[in-house]
Amino acid sequence: MPIQKTDKEEVIAGALELFRRQGYQRTTMADISAACGLLRGSLYHYFPSKEDLAEEAMGHVDTLFKDTIFSIAEDETASPTARLARMGAATEAYFTARRGGCLIGNLALETLDTIPEFRPLIRRYFERWITAYAHIYAAGGMSPRAARAEGRKAVALIQGALMMSRVFEDTSALQDAMMKLSKHPPTPENEVEEARNRDLKQN
Amino acid sequence: MPIQKTDKEEVIAGALELFRRQGYQRTTMADISAACGLLRGSLYHYFPSKEDLAEEAMGHVDTLFKDTIFSIAEDETASPTARLARMGAATEAYFTARRGGCLIGNLALETLDTIPEFRPLIRRYFERWITAYAHIYAAGGMSPRAARAEGRKAVALIQGALMMSRVFEDTSALQDAMMKLSKHPPTPENEVEEARNRDLKQN
Amino acid sequence: MPIQKTDKEEVIAGALELFRRQGYQRTTMADISAACGLLRGSLYHYFPSKEDLAEEAMGHVDTLFKDTIFSIAEDETASPTARLARMGAATEAYFTARRGGCLIGNLALETLDTIPEFRPLIRRYFERWITAYAHIYAAGGMSPRAARAEGRKAVALIQGALMMSRVFEDTSALQDAMMKLSKHPPTPENEVEEARNRDLKQN
Amino acid sequence: MPIQKTDKEEVIAGALELFRRQGYQRTTMADISAACGLLRGSLYHYFPSKEDLAEEAMGHVDTLFKDTIFSIAEDETASPTARLARMGAATEAYFTARRGGCLIGNLALETLDTIPEFRPLIRRYFERWITAYAHIYAAGGMSPRAARAEGRKAVALIQGALMMSRVFEDTSALQDAMMKLSKHPPTPENEVEEARNRDLKQN
DNA sequence: GATGAATGAGACTTCATTCAT
DNA sequence: GATGAATGAAGTCTCATTCAT
Numbered sequence: 001m002p003i004q005k006t007d008k009e010e011v012i013a014g015a016l017e018l019f020r021r022q023g024y025q026r027t028t029m030a031d032i033s034a035a036c037g038l039l040r041g042s043l044y045h046y047f048p049s050k051e052d053l054a055e056e057a058m059g060h061v062d063t064l065f066k067d068t069i070f071s072i073a074e075d076e077t078a079s080p081t082a083r084l085a086r087m088g089a090a091t092e093a094y095f096t097a098r099r100g101g102c103l104i105g106n107l108a109l110e111t112l113d114t115i116p117e118f119r120p121l122i123r124r125y126f127e128r129w130i131t132a133y134a135h136i137y138a139a140g141g142m143s144p145r146a147a148r149a150e151g152r153k154a155v156a157l158i159q160g161a162l163m164m165s166r167v168f169e170d171t172s173a174l175q176d177a178m179m180k181l182s183k184h185p186p187t188p189e190n191e192v193e194e195a196r197n198r199d200l201k202q203n
Numbered sequence: 204m205p206i207q208k209t210d211k212e213e214v215i216a217g218a219l220e221l222f223r224r225q226g227y228q229r230t231t232m233a234d235i236s237a238a239c240g241l242l243r244g245s246l247y248h249y250f251p252s253k254e255d256l257a258e259e260a261m262g263h264v265d266t267l268f269k270d271t272i273f274s275i276a277e278d279e280t281a282s283p284t285a286r287l288a289r290m291g292a293a294t295e296a297y298f299t300a301r302r303g304g305c306l307i308g309n310l311a312l313e314t315l316d317t318i319p320e321f322r323p324l325i326r327r328y329f330e331r332w333i334t335a336y337a338h339i340y341a342a343g344g345m346s347p348r349a350a351r352a353e354g355r356k357a358v359a360l361i362q363g364a365l366m367m368s369r370v371f372e373d374t375s376a377l378q379d380a381m382m383k384l385s386k387h388p389p390t391p392e393n394e395v396e397e398a399r400n401r402d403l404k405q406n
Numbered sequence: 407m408p409i410q411k412t413d414k415e416e417v418i419a420g421a422l423e424l425f426r427r428q429g430y431q432r433t434t435m436a437d438i439s440a441a442c443g444l445l446r447g448s449l450y451h452y453f454p455s456k457e458d459l460a461e462e463a464m465g466h467v468d469t470l471f472k473d474t475i476f477s478i479a480e481d482e483t484a485s486p487t488a489r490l491a492r493m494g495a496a497t498e499a500y501f502t503a504r505r506g507g508c509l510i511g512n513l514a515l516e517t518l519d520t521i522p523e524f525r526p527l528i529r530r531y532f533e534r535w536i537t538a539y540a541h542i543y544a545a546g547g548m549s550p551r552a553a554r555a556e557g558r559k560a561v562a563l564i565q566g567a568l569m570m571s572r573v574f575e576d577t578s579a580l581q582d583a584m585m586k587l588s589k590h591p592p593t594p595e596n597e598v599e600e601a602r603n604r605d606l607k608q609n
Numbered sequence: 610m611p612i613q614k615t616d617k618e619e620v621i622a623g624a625l626e627l628f629r630r631q632g633y634q635r636t637t638m639a640d641i642s643a644a645c646g647l648l649r650g651s652l653y654h655y656f657p658s659k660e661d662l663a664e665e666a667m668g669h670v671d672t673l674f675k676d677t678i679f680s681i682a683e684d685e686t687a688s689p690t691a692r693l694a695r696m697g698a699a700t701e702a703y704f705t706a707r708r709g710g711c712l713i714g715n716l717a718l719e720t721l722d723t724i725p726e727f728r729p730l731i732r733r734y735f736e737r738w739i740t741a742y743a744h745i746y747a748a749g750g751m752s753p754r755a756a757r758a759e760g761r762k763a764v765a766l767i768q769g770a771l772m773m774s775r776v777f778e779d780t781s782a783l784q785d786a787m788m789k790l791s792k793h794p795p796t797p798e799n800e801v802e803e804a805r806n807r808d809l810k811q812n
Numbered sequence: 813g814a815t816g817a818a819t820g821a822g823a824c825t826t827c828a829t830t831c832a833t
Numbered sequence: 834g835a836t837g838a839a840t841g842a843a844g845t846c847t848c849a850t851t852c853a854t
Contacts, residue, residue, distance in 0.1 A: 007838085023313045025228030029824065041826075042839050050824070099316075105366060106312045110226045112369055113303060126370050152376055153360065153383065156367050160359030163308060166315055167329050173355055180356065232849060244851080245814055253849065413817090427722045431634030435845065448818050450846065505722075511772060512718045516632045518775055519709060532776050558782055559789065562769030563762065569714060570765050572721055573735050579761055586762065638828060650830080651835055659828065 008046050011036045016057040021100035023110050024054055054107070055121060061103050062125045069094065073132035080140035080185060087132065088182030091158065096171055101162040129155045140185040150186045157181065211249050214239045219260040224303035226313050227257055257310070258324060264306050265328045272297065276335035283343035283388060290335065291385030294361065299374055304365040332358045343388040353389045360384065414452050417442045422463040427506035429516050430460055460513070461527060467509050468531045475500065479538035486546035486591060493538065494588030497564065502577055507568040535561045546591040556592045563587065617655050620645045625666040630709035632719050633663055663716070664730060670712050671734045678703065682741035689749035689794060696741065697791030700767065705780060710771040738764045749794040759795045766790065 014035035018027040029050055033040045047053035072078075072087045095101065108122045133151035138144055161177035164170075217238035221230045232253055236243045250256040275290045298304065311325045336354030341347055364380035367373075420441035424433045435456055439446045453459040478493045501507065514528045539557030544550055567583030570576075623644035627636045638659055642649045656662040681687075681696045704710065717731045742760030747753055770786035773779075 021316045023226070023228065023317070025226060026313075026317050028822085030822090038838095039840060040824090041841065044825070045838055048825095101312065108366060108370055109304065109309045110229075110313050113224045114226070114229050122370055126367065149379055152367055153364070153380060156363030156376065156380060157356065157360050158363065159366050160361065160363030161356070163311060163362050164329065164355055164359050167311055167325055173359065176352055177356060177359060231847080233847095242815055243849090244816060247850070248813065429632070429634065429719045429723070431632065432719075432723050434843085436843090444817095445819060446845090447820065447847075451817060454846095456845070507718065514772060514776055515710065515715045516635075516719050519630045520632070520635050528776055532773065555785055558773055559766065559770070559786060562773050562782065562786060563766050564769065565772050566765030566767065566769030567762070569717060569768050570735065570761055573717055573731055579765065582758055583762060583765060637826080639826095648836055649828090650837060653829070654834065 007038075011038065011043065011046055011053070012057050012060050015053055016060060016103055017098075017100070019054055019057055020098070020103040020106055024107055024115070025110065051115065051117060055118065058104050058107065058118070058121045058125070062121065062128075065094075065125065066128055070128050070132040073135045076139075080136045081183070083136050083139075084185065085182045087136070088178045092174060092178045095162060095165075095174055101166050102159060105159045105162065126155060137185050142185060153186070154181050210241075214241065214246065214249055214256070215260050215263050218256055219263060219306055220301075220303070222257055222260055223301070223306040223309055227310055227318075228313070254318065254320060258321065261307050261310065261321070261324050261328070265324065265331075268297075268328065269331055273331050273335040276338045279342075283339045284386075286339050286342075287388065288385045290339070291381045295377060295381045298365060298368075298377055304369050305362060308362045308365065329358060340388050345388060356389070357384050413444075417444065417449065417452055417459070418463050418466050421459055422466060422509055423504075423506070425460055425463055426504070426509040426512055430513055430521070431516070457521065457523060461524065464510055464513065464524070464527045464531070468527065468534075471500075471531065472534055476534050476538040479541045482545075486542045487589070489542050489545075490591065491588045493542070494584045498580060498584045501568060501571075501580055507572050508565060511565045511568065532561060543591050548591060559592070560587050616647075620647065620652065620655055620662070621666050621669050624662055625669060625712055626707075626709070628663055628666055629707070629712040629715055633716055633724075634719070660724065660726060664727065667713050667716065667727070667730045667734070671730065671737075674703075674734065675737055679737050679741040682744045685748075689745045690792070692745050692748075693794065694791045696745070697787045701783060701787045704771060704774075704783060710775050711768060714768045714771065735764060746794050751794060762795070763790050 011032065015027070015032045018031050018035060022031070029040055029043055032053070033043055043053070047056065069087060069090045072083055072090060075083060078086070100106070104122055104125045107118060108126075111118050112122065130148065130151040133154045134144070134147040137147035137150050142150065157177050157180070158174075161174045164173035214235065218230070218235045221234050221238060225234070232246055233243055235256070236246055246256070250259065272290060272293045275286055275293060278286060281289070303309070307325055307328045310321060311329075314321050315325065333351065333354040336357045337347070337350040340350035340353050345353065360380050360383070361377075364377045367376035417438065421433070421438045424437050424441060428437070435446055435449055438459070439449055449459070453462065475493060475496045478489055478496060481489060484492070506512070510528055510531045513524060514532075517524050518528065536554065536557040539560045540550070540553040543553035543556050548556065563583050563586070564580075567580045570579035620641065624636070624641045627640050627644060631640070638652055639649055641662070642652055652662070656665065678696060678699045681692055681699060684692060687695070709715070713731055713734045716727060717735075720727050721731065739757065739760040742763040743753070743756040746756035746759050751759065766786050766789070767783075770783045773782035
């Protein structure tokens with residue numbers, strides 16, 4: 001029985017990578033079966049359809065991020081800045097070790113308008129990510145509303161940076177973005193404004 | 204001939220929207236022919252293949268951005284801050300008027316690893332965009348190196364915000380990001396650091 | 407354009423015979439394409455699915471029976487007995503010229519519980535057939551209620567006779583049944599009863 | 610062993626119902642295994658193949674009819690009319706208690722031209738049924754030849770009535786047919802002719 | 813230039829059957 | 834004997850592309 005679970009996980013792992021790099025439509029069940037050594041028909045013992053398989057792959061990523069990355073934000077024993085740094089490092093490590101960027105981000109852009117079944121999964125993943133950043137920002141003294149807005153911008157920046165890294169085949173775009181996010185909580189717009197005003201008055 | 208060209212433009216316009224919302228693989232030549240009123244076989248009088256059609260659609264977007272958005276950055280008669288605001292407003296207006304986000308960003312994530320022919324087009328588009336931001340930032344006094352890094356982050360933030368807007372069906376994510384970018388040049392990391400240090404010393 | 411219609415009719419004719427003899431599930435699109443010289447994929451230019459193709463085949467039979475057999479019942483210039491004879495002869499001729507019995511009867515038993523889309527077509531066909539017999543019986547002086555009941559039995563007898571002919575590869579079962587139905591309107595139960603009583607009294 | 614046999618009977622009972630309602634091709638081994646609580650692979654401990662399983666199911670019906678319905682015809686202690694009534698009642702009771710009509714009649718129309726292995730079974734079943742009716746009719750004074758012809762029509766009427774009952778989801782079609790058959794031996798064609806002639810002469 | 817039927821490769825999926833455990 | 838994963842052939846259907854009219 002442990003063999004069984006291993007097999008299924010192997011299929012998911014192979015499918016996950018193919019979906020991430022080739023997209024959902026372009027990846028065929030034949031590709032996946034070749035990647036995991038199973039025959040085409042055998043995949044259907046584990047997954048009733050290609051869609052289900054993709055959902056399980058996304059669920060796998062979702063769970064992994066929840067357990068190993070987003071959970072860092074909840075560690076109230078660490079300072080907000082320390083949590084930011086640790087979450088950033090974990091995020092960067094995850095994506096640096098894998099080509100093709102973010103599975104769920106990629107599938108989001110490809111399927112959001114055509115496969116409604118994926119939408120809840122996609123939203124839950126990003127919702128959790130945003131909430132993680134917002135939690136840290138709020139712990140740093142930001143208002144809940146601003147913390148959430150900044151969290152959304154943080155996730156946007158990471159996803160955009162993943163896109164840039166892929167487009168230019170240069171991981172520095174991701175590193176750059178993570179560095180920006182990791183050092184300290186962002187300064188919301190008005191605070192920046194005030195800071196500038198202060199600077200101007202000093203001169 | 205101009206009539207002909209109009210026909211071709213209509214095909215491109217229809218294909219562009221379908222590719223943006225449904226992705227490349229999911230969009231069929233039949234979808235496109237239905238969208239523009241032509242029959243399946245007739246598409247091949249204008250475009251030798253689906254790939255060529257997609258490339259022309261991307262080229263259309265590329266040219267449009269170059270002429271109407273990126274060109275704003277070159278307007279040396281306006282202040283950097285004014286150019287940022289105008290470019291931000293134009294960008295926001297473009298994407299707010301269309302569902303599905305950014306054609307080239309979407310196709311980038313879907314096809315970068317499977318259709319190498321698209322890569323030069325995708326890179327040129329993002330290269331221009333980054334350059335536009337870098338140009339403004341440099342005009343604001345930033346070093347060329349920092350300006351380019353900040354430009355890349357700016358484009359990343361926009362693309363990520365487009366993803367968030369689509370995921371949550373909420374255009375405020377884009378507005379939020381554009382507001383952040385439009386107000387003034389970003390404060391590079393070390394400058395913020397210094398500013399904070401200044402603040403601390405004052406207290 | 408007449409070529410087009412001919413092609414489609416040819417496909418239907420080939421499919422019709424295959425469905426009648428092999429059943430719906432057992433007949434593959436490959437069988438049909440081989441029978442009409444078209445490639446598998448080409449069938450989908452004419453019919454969106456196998457189900458639709460089968461429905462058109464059934465519709466073809468339905469129309470043919472309506473126009474060439476059931477219409478005989480409406481010919482008020484002929485006596486009921488003459489109409490019975492002509493309808494019986496036409497029915498027998500149709501089924502004698504074809505192996506495999508009645509397409510719609512066969513598909514009825516095979517698909518009634520599994521392909522609900524076929525049900526309306528199947529019912530309409532039998533409804534018309536019953537109505538044709540009932541019309542003649544009523545013209546022969548039978549009450550509408552009894553005429554309908556006898557019509558249903560007439561159609562049942564024909565379908566059952568087709569089954570017997572197929573089981574025993576002996577067309578005499580059909581001929582036998584048609585002879586019984588063709589000679590004159592049936593004597594409803596109570597009339598037979600009365601006739602027997604009369605006979606008994608006479609002796 | 611008796612436990613084993615019970616298991617086998619359960620499989621056959623489940624398969625029988627599925628084959629009757631869904632047909633042979635449409636019914637999968639997975640359907641059958643789900644219906645009887647066994648797993649897919651386990652079915653092959655009892656039956657070497659799907660065809661064998663279907664043959665055993667048909668054999669089950671064949672034996673049941675032989676023992677509980679056709680045997681009534683052999684009961685020389687009862688009058689022909691009484692036997693007809695009892696056989697009709699038993700037949701009607703059997704089919705009224707089950708949806709989907711007659712397993713062997715259904716499979717006959719579906720498989721007669723494609724699974725020759727089933728043919729002997731199908732023929733034997735109908736042969737017995739016809740013989741049963743012929744036996745009663747002969748006991749009623751009909752010539753062997755006429756009795757057999759009338760027996761075939763009786764079975765045809767029943768099978769056709771089962772079809773009508775299923776098509777219109779109305780068991781009255783079967784009841785109607787059974788009433789016709791149960792009251793008394795049919796009047797062969799020529800006898801009716803003579804009776805009519807007698808009637809005419811009287812007027 | 814326009815049409816739309818035809819092509820043929822290939823996609824997802826099903827299913828009877830086998831076999832190692 | 835029971836299990837259920839694995840097999841591999843085959844089924845329905847899609848689709849980019851071609852071509853005769």
